[in-house]
Amino acid sequence: MKPYKIITFPESILRVKAHHVKEVDLAEREVLGRMAETMYLSKGVGLAANQVGIDRQLVVIDTGEGLIKMVNPSIIKRIDSGMDEEGCLSVPKTEIKIARANEVVVQFLDENGAACQLNAKGLLARAIQHEIDHLSGKLIIDYLSPVEKLIFKAKNLIRY
Ligand code: ZN
Helix, strand or coil: CCCCCCCCCCCHHHHCCCECCCCCCHHHHHHHHHHHHHHHHCCCCEEEHHHHCCCECEEEECCCCCCEEEEEEEEEEEEEEEEEEEEECCEEEEEEEEEEEEEEEEEEECCCCCEEEEEEEHHHHHHHHHHHHHHCCCCHHHHCCHHHHHHHHHHHCCCC
16 A cells, blocks of 8 residues: 655644544545555654545554554543653654643544444553544644744744
C-alpha cells in the first residue's frame, strides 16, 4: 500500500473536526492500512486521519504493544494525570510538556465495525489522547502558555 504524505502545521485540515464514520467498509480499511504504513515509515507512535488530509474519525496507534486501528474513538473514563513531553509528526521539531490522564478507557469500532473497549495506561494512554485531540482539530501547541506561544511563533516565524 502506498503511504500518505503527512500534513504539517499550519495547514487548515489539522484544525477541522473530523467526521464520524457511519459505516466501516473497505474504503476505511484501506485508509487505515495506508495510515499504519505511513506511521511506521515516519517512526511515529500514532497517526490521525486528518494528518494525512482525510476528514474522518480514523486513528492508528502502535506504542510497541502492537498495532491498534480505531474508528470513531471516544474516551469514556480518565484516571489520574501526569506530565510528559510529546512530539507530533504534524508539528516537526517541537516537544511540549503536556498533562494527560495516566490511564484511559476508550470505546471505538475496529476495522470490521465491531464495538471495542480498551483500558490503556502510560504511553499508550497518552498516544490515544493525543490522536483523539487531532480528530477534534487540537494540536500539541494548543497546550502552550501565552508566553510559550509567542516563543513558538518567533522560532517558527509563522502566523499563529
Ligand atoms: Zn500528532
